[in-house]
Amino acid sequence: MDRREAVELLSALPFLGGLPLPPAAARRGARFVRELQAEPARQAYDPKFFTAHEWQTVRLLVDLVLPKDARSGSATEAGVPEFMDFILVEYPDNQLWMRGGLAWLDTESHRRFAATFVDAGLAQQAKILDDIAWPARALAGLHHGVEFFNRFRDLTASGFFSSEMGVADIRYEGNTFVEWHGCPPEQLRKLGVRYP
Numbered sequence: 001m002d003r004r005e006a007v008e009l010l011s012a013l014p015f016l017g018g019l020p021l022p023p024a025a026a027r028r029g030a031r032f033v034r035e036l037q038a039e040p041a042r043q044a045y046d047p048k049f050f051t052a053h054e055w056q057t058v059r060l061l062v063d064l065v066l067p068k069d070a071r072s073g074s075a076t077e078a079g080v081p082e083f084m085d086f087i088l089v090e091y092p093d094n095q096l097w098m099r100g101g102l103a104w105l106d107t108e109s110h111r112r113f114a115a116t117f118v119d120a121g122l123a124q125q126a127k128i129l130d131d132i133a134w135p136a137r138a139l140a141g142l143h144h145g146v147e148f149f150n151r152f153r154d155l156t157a158s159g160f161f162s163s164e165m166g167v168a169d170i171r172y173e174g175n176t177f178v179e180w181h182g183c184p185p186e187q188l189r190k191l192g193v194r195y196p
Contacts, residue, residue: 025091030162032086033079045081049088049095054102056118058084061105064129065156072169075160083159094155101148108145 036045047055062075062084072078088095105128109117113124120128132138132145133153160166188194 026158026162029083029086033083047085049085062156066160072165078160078163078165080159104144
């Protein structure tokens, strides 16, 4: 199972109440991103919550969680960073873990590689993420990073799979008209019933 498949599997959690994010929040965030993307002369998004450095980190990190593949674009292309910014402004209870987690990520990257997470190399970034992505295998001293990354990954999945691109990625076919002509005659005979 690749990373995208794993995150797609995790994306079912919002519908089961597995995220600390109300389903209505995901819908509002997705609507916000759709409206942003529909603007004819779309300009660079100006984040309301994230600092410039945090914004750069978030854009990198969401694409490491859900990169572009043959089936769909990346999390950034789906508007996930904008979704996160909207959620963090609308639901301020999430701000502390996000800002603290991004600071933890930079601190850990500085400790290991003498560079911020964004400035570290791809292999170094992957090493940090591999150490915090699997809670059961994480070292005890990394529990803050594990908690942050689990929440970040869930929010990334919520943003991506509630976007138009994400819905197309999972090949969602709901909300479409299905014409049903009743039970096939051979099945009715097998059941010993018939329509009146």
